[in-house]
Amino acid sequence: MTNGKIWLVVKPTVGVPLFLSAVAISSFLVHLAIVTNTTWLPDYYAGSAKAE
Template structure:
């Protein structure tokens, strides 16, 4: 990869935790969006999901 010059601008002690935090936050937001916008998720968590 040709991204070695990135670490001349951003220190790895700042860049790596920032990148991992961004991945974790975006993953959390995707999961919240799925849970908030589905009609069957609440039934599934309550144990009353219908088997098809």
């Protein structure tokens, strides 16, 4: 395993939570950007989306 050497530099007790929190934060930011930058999503959530 060539990627296993990262744990010689960073402890797993620090690296794993840091990685998981980075994934969670980036996922939240992507979803926030979608909600704030689209005009159809709030209408979809409100149940008034129009079929084309």
